[in-house]
Amino acid sequence: MDKVILALNKLTFNYGNNRVLNNISLDFEKGKFYGVLGPNGCGKTTLLDIIIKYKVPVSGNIKIKNKYIKEYSNEEIAKTVSIVPQDFYINFPFTVENIIWMGRYPYIPRFSSPGEENKEIVDRVIEDLELCDLRNKLITKLSGGEKQRVVFARAIAQNTPILLIDEGTSNMDIRHSIYILNYVKNLVKNYGKTIIAVFHNLNLASLYCDNLVFIKNGHIIASGKTEKVFCKEIIEDTFDVKCHIYGESSTGKKQMIWNIQ
């Protein structure tokens, strides 16, 4: 019955005197793909930081599966939420496989051997995300897009009900972006995962997301089903740039172009 997996209630967050999130309330349902859109510095990343318990809001609360996030132990959080962060710079020469294994750490007690089950998951993720060729390469030697694919795979290996993606395909070429977004979309459809993804590419957001949330200056401008809120007024209001919307006939998804004058 209860479809809400993640509930944000009146979240407020400040950086010093600077209010980044202002009284944000949002419900996220299980098995849906959410897109979060907004200009730079609008509070998107901070919102994700609060969900992974990396930052603590000034006021308001968060429930995951009807339990306050405060009551989650670090280990429980690690088994519930994973994140593909915006920055994917890794300073030490771990192999690609090493990095993906890190996604399994929360499931393996300290100082014990990982076991067949974890090994299978790692192998499957490497195969699914087409990383076999890179498997034994050093992460420090890869290109930006390749690094990002590895960091993405690491988060998928964590295999959590909620996956947060912060601009997770920004450095990938279009084929890899689409491949990886199709892959996670499939996780949503077939495995009931919930994805909350920050996008800068509005057209990709429209193609993949069930619901969209528009944020500006720490406020929610609009939130709802993609076909409803992906419209000229809301986008122009959020980004302060004129745009055109056109329907794409084959998929029925709307797309947009910026109108620069």
Next chain:
Amino acid sequence: MPMARKNRASSYWGGPTFLILFLVLIVSLIISTGKGYIKISPSTVVDILYRGIIGELPDKGTNLEINYYVIWQVRLPRILTAMVVGGSLSMAGVIFQAILVNPLADPYTLGVSAGAAFGASIALLLNIPFLGIYSVSIFAFFGALLTLVAVIFLSSNSGDISSNNLILSGIIVSAILAACISFIKYIADERVSVIIFWLMGSFNSKTWIEFFVVSISTFIGFLISFYFSRDINLMTLGDRSASALGIRPSRLRIILLITASMITAVSVSVSGIIGFVGLVVPHLMRFIIGPDNRKLLPVSTLAGAVILLWADTITRAFLPREIPIGVLTALIGGPFFCFIFKRRKNIGFYG
């Protein structure tokens, strides 16, 4: 590539590399103990070590008795102290590099050494007598401790401690302390040579007490950091990903920062400032067994022990005149570091 497929988690402590280094350390210890003004053959060394351990004193008036005292009262405390200091500096180097997520960090990046040097300089300048022969070490230790407190205070920002803030604070505090030390040297007149000599580091006339103090701090430090060794791997992914993997980055950073600084402070208090071991050894070991801190930590500790043991043996027994060990490690370690750095960079080992 050197590290292909070795990470199947079969050996968390470094496996064969660890065992080889352990053997090298034991052999080095025996060889080094025999070297010096009085030459003692390795078999005699082993015999004397064995007698000492089971508590059987050699007959009075024999050559063996002289060798026994040379080994147990002069050489061993010094050699073992050098070993443990080498191990602790390398271990601290691994920890600092991991928590600051910066392969160029070393145990002295945050100004611990500058703080210790400042404390020691004051003790040497004022010639403080009331703590006996340990007053310099005690002043050095508290100098390091106060510096650490200052650096943490400077870099903390509403409970969060970022690695960049720490590094910057360390640089600022070190610079101020360096100026203070220069000033002390300036007003120290003829005592300046004592200060300079202390700052360059030495294991000359170390006793069992110093060995036990460093050993205890190193042992405790090792237990703490080895316990967190898997967590510090996750720091590489950045604080956000680490958080989502169940780590509290700021808290972990503080715990390990204090641990690593304490072992560095104790080492520096005992031996003066010995550079490059804490920077070069972790790099070298990372090249051999990879960056997984579960292996890197124990293996680097052993390797640091071997390297400083030999550095001290060279200056003690092989050179015509003893030169400060801090100078020796920098003279050997510096060019060596340039070499591996250049080579690694060419094949993309570091960014």
